[in-house]
Amino acid sequence: MYVCIGLDVHAKLITGYAVPLSIEDEEEKEFCAEFNREFKKIPAEKSDLLRMASWLKDVEHSILIENSTKTHEVFWTLVDAGCTVVVANARDLYRITKSVKKTDYHDSKELASYMRRRVMGEDEFAVCLMVDDVWMNRRQICRIYAQSSFELSDMRRRIRSYMLLRGIKLPRMDQDITAEYNLKELESTADTATNFLIGKARTLVKEEKAVIKEIGKEFADDRTYKIIKSIPGFGVVTSAYLTSVIIDIDRFESPNAFAAYFGIVPKQRESSDRSVRCGSTHRGDEIARQMLATATHLHISKDTDRVSSVSRMYDKLKKRGLPHKKALIACANKMAHIIYALLKKEEAYQNGKR
Numbered sequence: 001m002y003v004c005i006g007l008d009v010h011a012k013l014i015t016g017y018a019v020p021l022s023i024e025d026e027e028e029k030e031f032c033a034e035f036n037r038e039f040k041k042i043p044a045e046k047s048d049l050l051r052m053a054s055w056l057k058d059v060e061h062s063i064l065i066e067n068s069t070k071t072h073e074v075f076w077t078l079v080d081a082g083c084t085v086v087v088a089n090a091r092d093l094y095r096i097t098k099s100v101k102k103t104d105y106h107d108s109k110e111l112a113s114y115m116r117r118r119v120m121g122e123d124e125f126a127v128c129l130m131v132d133d134v135w136m137n138r139r140q141i142c143r144i145y146a147q148s149s150f151e152l153s154d155m156r157r158r159i160r161s162y163m164l165l166r167g168i169k170l171p172r173m174d175q176d177i178t179a180e181y182n183l184k185e186l187e188s189t190a191d192t193a194t195n196f197l198i199g200k201a202r203t204l205v206k207e208e209k210a211v212i213k214e215i216g217k218e219f220a221d222d223r224t225y226k227i228i229k230s231i232p233g234f235g236v237v238t239s240a241y242l243t244s245v246i247i248d249i250d251r252f253e254s255p256n257a258f259a260a261y262f263g264i265v266p267k268q269r270e271s272s273d274r275s276v277r278c279g280s281t282h283r284g285d286e287i288a289r290q291m292l293a294t295a296t297h298l299h300i301s302k303d304t305d306r307v308s309s310v311s312r313m314y315d316k317l318k319k320r321g322l323p324h325k326k327a328l329i330a331c332a333n334k335m336a337h338i339i340y341a342l343l344k345k346e347e348a349y350q351n352g353k354r
Contacts, residue, residue, distance in 0.1 A: 001025070001027055001028050001031060001059055001060060002020075002021040002022075002028065002059075002060040002061065002119070003018045003019065003020055003021065003028055003031060003032055003035070003056075003059060003060070003061050004018065004019050004020075004021060004061070004062050004064070004112050004113075004115040004116040004119055005017065005018045005019075005035070005056075005061060005062070005063045005064070005111075005112055005115065006018075006063075006064050006065075006107070006108040006109060006110065006111025006112035006113070006114070006115060007063055007064070007065045007074070007108060007111065008066070008104045008105075008107040008108040008111065009044065009065055009066070009068060009070050009071060009074050010044065010070065010104070011044060011069075011070055012043065012044055013041055013042070013043060013044055013104070014039075014041075014042050014043075014044045014048070014049075014074070015040065015041055015104040015105055015107070015108040016035070016036070016039035016040065016042070016052065016108060017036055017040075017105070017108035017109045017111070017112045018031070018032040018035040018036055018039075018061075018112060019032055019109075019112045019113060019116050020032050021116060021119060021120075031059065035055065038055070039052055039055075040105070041104075044070060044074070046077055049074060049077045049078055049081070050077070050081055052078070052083075053077075053078055053081035053082060053083050054081075056083055057082065061083070061084060062084050062085075062086060062115050062118075062119055063078065063083055063084065063085045063086065063115070064085075064086050064087075064088060064111045064112070064114055064115035064118075065085065065086070065087050065088075065111070066087075066088060066089075066090045066093065066096070066107075066111065067087050067088065067089050067090065067128050068090075071087055071130070072130060072136065075087055075130045076130070076132070079130075086115065086118070086127055087127065087128040087130055088114070088125040088126065088127060088128060089125070089126065089128060092124065092125035092126055093110070093111070093114060093124075093125060095110045095113075095114070096110050096111070129247065129251065131244075131247060135244060135247060138218055138219070138240070138243075138244045139241070139244040139245070141211065141214060141215055141218060141240075142215060142237060142240050142241035142244055142287075143241075143287065144211055145208065145211040145212065145215065145237050145241075146237075146241070146287050146291075148204060148207050148208045148211060149208060149237075151204055152178065152201070152204040152205065152208055155178065155197065155200060155201050155204055156176075156177050156178055156201075158197060159177050159178070159186075159197050159198075159201065160177055162193065162194065162197060163177075163186075166194075168186070168189055170182055170185045170186065171185065172185075178201045178202075178204070178205055180202075180205075183198050183201060183202065186198060212236055212237060215236055215237060215240045216236050216240075218240070219236075219239070219240045219243060222243055223346065224243045224246060224247075224249070224343060225239050225240055225243040226348070227339075227342050227343055227346070227347070227348055227349070228242055228243060228339060228342075228343075230342075230348035230349040231295075231299065231335075231338075231339070231342075231349040232298075232299050232302050232303065232308075232349070232351070233295045233296065233297070233298035233299030233300075233301075233302055234295045234298075234299070235295070237291070238291045238292070238294070238295045241287065241288060241291055242288060242291065242292065242339070245261075245285055245288045246343070249340065249343040249344060252340065255336070255337040255340040255341065258336055258337070258339075258340040259333050259336040259337060259340075262285070262288055262289045262292055262332075262336060263286075263289050264289060264292070264293075264329055264332050264333045264336060289332075292332050292335065292336065293328055293329065293332045295335075296310065296328060296331050296332040296335045297328055299311070299335065300314050300328075300331065303351075307351045308351065309334070309338075310331050310334050310335055310338070313330070313331055313334055314327055314328070314331045317330055317331075
């Protein structure tokens with residue numbers, strides 16, 4: 001007996017639906033009918049999920065869930081109870097996202113059908129990697145830094161705007177305006193509003209430094225982190241965040257699949273008589289994509305002798321008249337291929353060797 005199950009997961013309720021792998025197997029059909037009566041609508045509680053797992057204990061099965069904020073908890077509860085669970089991104093499940101029948105029951109039926117077709121050999125969606133609590137914590141630390149960095153950048157803009165408004169100039173204004181030497185200079189001419197901005201900036205700088213220190217400690221012994229960090233332009237945070245996204249390089253079938261994970265491969269429009277390449281897909285983790293592009297830009301900027309193949313590629317693309325942004329994305333794609341090769345071979349980066 002083999003059944004395929006779709007779970008539509010929400011914060012408070014879960015809707016389940018099962019379909020038989022073989023439409024001619026009466027035992028499978030009977031089991032699915034009983035399952036659908038029992039789990040049509042259940043509370044999203046651990047006890048109810050364990051009850052479902054108990055039902056499936058002696059039955060071959062595959063469960064499909066859409067990726068959402070509740071998915072991590074549901075996934076690990078069922079997996080720890082012995083269930084086989086697959087998670088997919090909603091954007092791949094077109095029969096649900098494009099459907100005019102947006103009900104939990106309809107979505108769970110579609111998820112079950114997607115799962116059945118996958119077991120039968122169709123490849124309609126990519127499977128999400130569901131990380132454990134250790135990797136979830138590591139990724140979250142990096143995201144906290146990303147948010148803190150965004151807030152600090154916004155604070156720099158606010159301080160500079162206010163200084164421009166008041167006509168204030170500092171000896172080292174061309175450098176980081178939130179650096180302590182600039183903030184001390186600014187205090188000498190500060191009014192109430194400026195003091196508020198200075199205090200906020202200092203808090204954000206302190207928070208950012210604390211997070212960077214914690215990230216360094218958390219990833220210090222990780223081999224993937226060390227290899228990525230060996231590439232010029234890739235600092236502590238970028239290396240750590242990319243590591244928390246990659247986790248295991250062997251889960252990527254090829255360099256192209258690895259680059260596609262970051263959404264830096266061209267989209268393609270196809271018809272019966274032609275294939276058109278257009279802008280990048282922008283799929284995957286947006287923060288990781290931005291960090292990879294920024295680090296690639298730093299890598300190119302630091303390489304004044306042009307010993308890196310990425311830098312030379314950027315120069316060639318610019319000479320052809322390609323805009324900076326498009327040239328940079330193409331170089332980020334090449335950088336992703338380099339990272340893939342380094343991680344597969346477990347080698348640190350060497351200038352001029354890649």
